[in-house]
Amino acid sequence: MTMFDEKKIEEIKRERQHWEKTTLPKWIRQSPECKSEFRNHSGMLIKRVYTPEDIKNLDYMRDLGFPGEYPFLRGVHATMYRGRLWTMRMFAGYGTAEQTNQRFKYLLKEGETGLSTAFDYPTIMGYDSDHPMARGEVGVCGVAISSLKDMEILFDGIPLDKVTTSMTINGPAAMLLAMYVAVGDKQGVSREKIGGTTQNDNLKEFFAQKLCIFPPKPSVKLTTDIIEYCARHLPKWNPVSISGYHIREAGATALQELAFTLYDGIAYVESTLERGLKVDDFAHRLSFFFASHSDFFEEIAKFRAARRLWARIMKERFHAKNPRSMWMRMHVQTSGCTLTAQQPLNNIIRTTIQALAAVLGGTQSLHTNSFDEALCLPTEEAVRVALRTQQIIAHESGVTNTVDPLAGSYYIEALTNEMEEKAMEYIRKIDEMGGATAAIERGFFQKEISDSAYRYQTEIDEKKRIIVGLNEYTIEEEECPIELLRIDPKVEKEQVAQLQKLKRERDNRKVKEVLEKLHYAAEKDENLMPTIIEAVKAYITLGEITDVLRKVYGEYKELIVI
Amino acid sequence: MRTTKKIRVLIAKPGLDSHDRGAKVVARALRDAGMEVIYTGLRQTPEQIVETALQEDVDVVGLSILSGAHKALFPRIMELLKERGLMDVMVFAGGIIPEEDVSEMKKLGIKEIFGPGTPTETIIQFVLENVPKRT
Numbered sequence: 001m002t003m004f005d006e007k008k009i010e011e012i013k014r015e016r017q018h019w020e021k022t023t024l025p026k027w028i029r030q031s032p033e034c035k036s037e038f039r040n041h042s043g044m045l046i047k048r049v050y051t052p053e054d055i056k057n058l059d060y061m062r063d064l065g066f067p068g069e070y071p072f073l074r075g076v077h078a079t080m081y082r083g084r085l086w087t088m089r090m091f092a093g094y095g096t097a098e099q100t101n102q103r104f105k106y107l108l109k110e111g112e113t114g115l116s117t118a119f120d121y122p123t124i125m126g127y128d129s130d131h132p133m134a135r136g137e138v139g140v141c142g143v144a145i146s147s148l149k150d151m152e153i154l155f156d157g158i159p160l161d162k163v164t165t166s167m168t169i170n171g172p173a174a175m176l177l178a179m180y181v182a183v184g185d186k187q188g189v190s191r192e193k194i195g196g197t198t199q200n201d202n203l204k205e206f207f208a209q210k211l212c213i214f215p216p217k218p219s220v221k222l223t224t225d226i227i228e229y230c231a232r233h234l235p236k237w238n239p240v241s242i243s244g245y246h247i248r249e250a251g252a253t254a255l256q257e258l259a260f261t262l263y264d265g266i267a268y269v270e271s272t273l274e275r276g277l278k279v280d281d282f283a284h285r286l287s288f289f290f291a292s293h294s295d296f297f298e299e300i301a302k303f304r305a306a307r308r309l310w311a312r313i314m315k316e317r318f319h320a321k322n323p324r325s326m327w328m329r330m331h332v333q334t335s336g337c338t339l340t341a342q343q344p345l346n347n348i349i350r351t352t353i354q355a356l357a358a359v360l361g362g363t364q365s366l367h368t369n370s371f372d373e374a375l376c377l378p379t380e381e382a383v384r385v386a387l388r389t390q391q392i393i394a395h396e397s398g399v400t401n402t403v404d405p406l407a408g409s410y411y412i413e414a415l416t417n418e419m420e421e422k423a424m425e426y427i428r429k430i431d432e433m434g435g436a437t438a439a440i441e442r443g444f445f446q447k448e449i450s451d452s453a454y455r456y457q458t459e460i461d462e463k464k465r466i467i468v469g470l471n472e473y474t475i476e477e478e479e480c481p482i483e484l485l486r487i488d489p490k491v492e493k494e495q496v497a498q499l500q501k502l503k504r505e506r507d508n509r510k511v512k513e514v515l516e517k518l519h520y521a522a523e524k525d526e527n528l529m530p531t532i533i534e535a536v537k538a539y540i541t542l543g544e545i546t547d548v549l550r551k552v553y554g555e556y557k558e559l560i561v562i
Numbered sequence: 563m564r565t566t567k568k569i570r571v572l573i574a575k576p577g578l579d580s581h582d583r584g585a586k587v588v589a590r591a592l593r594d595a596g597m598e599v600i601y602t603g604l605r606q607t608p609e610q611i612v613e614t615a616l617q618e619d620v621d622v623v624g625l626s627i628l629s630g631a632h633k634a635l636f637p638r639i640m641e642l643l644k645e646r647g648l649m650d651v652m653v654f655a656g657g658i659i660p661e662e663d664v665s666e667m668k669k670l671g672i673k674e675i676f677g678p679g680t681p682t683e684t685i686i687q688f689v690l691e692n693v694p695k696r697t
Contacts, residue, residue, distance in 0.1 A: 121578035121629055136634020137578050210580035210604055251583050341678040374678050376660065450586055457587045461681045470679045480661055558603040562586050
């Protein structure tokens with residue numbers, strides 16, 4: 001049943017037309033509108049004013065419903081932040097495992113409620129710290145983890161049954177998850193209690209984050225291994241964090257981010273169903289990760305539309321029965337690419353707006369960027385301000401007092417509908433192409449994102465889009481007003497020395513034996529998780545495991561789309 | 563002089579990071595400005611970049627890096643360019659390169675370093691004004 005009766009809508013329509021002929025022209029004559037048309041980042045035309053006409057077909061129970069119930073538009077939990085605040089989870093990692101362990105402890109002391117690990121590029125690409133490709137990169141953009149030894153230091157003094165940990169790792173996700181499980185075993189924490197998330201979204205790597213090691217097919221196989229393993233052995237682990245964040249940061253619009261992310265989700269559901277699991281065995285543990293940009297209402301509409309669209313896909317396309325299979329739980333990160341190196345303190349305000357959008361959009365977990373991140377990895381001071389931003393929203397703003405406070409806004413609901421409809425159009429288009437892998441192979445996502453990125457830059461260059469402090473309100477000859485974090489080159493030397501010592505001192509006969517076993521398991525296309533756990537426990541390194549898989553699967557060669 | 567031959571530019575991504583948004587936007591802007599642009603793709607070693615510069619007979623190389631490994635990689639690239647006789651190629655760079663490293667990088671022979679937020683027009687003009695003359 002729709003929310004407005006037809007007669008009322010007709011009356012509003014008449015009144016609007018009257019207003020457009022009488023009141024409006026007078027105002028426009030007096031103060032003309034600044035632009036001939038107003039659009040959001042996704043290119044949607046924004047009306048001057050929204051009325052019940054714009055949501056005349058909205059059916060409350062069908063389209064909104066109650067929080068904690070299908071279609072989950074209003075939130076995945078019935079009480080949302082009245083019951084429990086979102087997890088404040090700051091992405092952190094630099095230098096050695098000791099340094100990052102200290103940063104973790106600092107953040108926990110300052111009130112963050114979950115950990116999130118940033119690995120350095122060699123780790124992300126499956127290279128040990130002593131690999132030639134790792135030169136100059138060790139510990140620079142994240143923490144260097146080459147073996148279980150490093151992982152033990154990283155979580156030293158942090159009980160894994162008391163905190164959940166997110167790990168931004170994709171190609172080598174199985175290896176890092178195995179190390180985490182091994183640390184848990186050493187701490188005596190049972191596998192039922194280990195909680196956290198591996199990003200493990202390999203599809204988006206091919207067109208967004210682009211940290212690919214293996215070709216698409218074995219990459220999806222590895223993602224699916226983890227989903228399957230967790231469904232059977234790690235009930236509190238989110239095996240995959242289906243990520244729009246990187247799609248957005250690479251240049252996509254909010255709409256493209258929404259559509260492409262959900263499509264990747266569809267692909268993982270399909271690949272896991274092929275293993276013989278039932279949708280309700282694993283779908284409740286799939287989690288999502290989105291960006292929050294600065295166009296406030298567009299972002300809120302995106303988060304809300306994402307929840308409803310995913311619920312509908314799970315119900316209608318995959319015939320899930322358990323409502324939890326239909327819920328979309330999400331982590332949100334404020335947008336790194338909106339930060340400016342110019343007048344960096346302004347970034348605090350940008351982050352605040354974006355974080356508020358994420359909270360009004362109903363996120364389960366949030367990372368807020370630090371004001372210095374257009375220049376360097378964050379200093380302790382910068383990261384504290386970022387965390388405080390979340391705490392101020394949580395405890396001072398009052399937005400947590402009620403669930404989904406913007407529901408019913410003509411604008412928000414109309415925009416939520418438009419987001420969902422247009423995302424569905426993309427999904428149908430990708431279906432017609434033959435799915436996510438086919439779309440990657442023909443460069444579809446890459447081209448869409450690249451075009452949006454170029455358009456965005458052109459708008460900034462032509463001042464059609466104002467970025468404060470960058471192309472307007474600038475300061476000439478600006479001196480950098482903040483302290484920057486630098487990584488000491490000694491980190492690399494020490495890390496390499498430690499690693500080589502480990503390689504000498506471990507049981508190298510065992511190493512050889514387990515690596516051969518892994519090679520065999522990979523060739524037989526078995527689920528590799530159990531063997532990888534055995535391998536990391538024998539202190540076989542990340543690079544050694546990845547090398548075996550490189551031999552079996554080959555390496556991905558980038559498809560260049562400008 | 564330059565009426566018949568287009569300026570040839572190699573946009574290269576050394577380092578392990580995958581932030582190619584800037585590199586691609588610059589590649590496209592230079593192409594739209596009438597230049598021939600070759601983009602290497604991600605994670606190129608100094609050897610690969612210099613080999614491509616040689617094979618493609620470029621006038622200009624633009625290096626983009628956001629991983630922080632510029633201090634390890636740029637000196638090697640500049641050294642190899644010299645070794646391979648490409649001293650005349652004009653090199654510029656962009657990405658996240660801290661202010662305090664800029665003069666050190668310029669001493670290596672890198673002509674200019676563009677930080678985040680640089681308008682593409684600035685880069686186009688820079689290339690047009692600094693492209694070496696072919697003999």
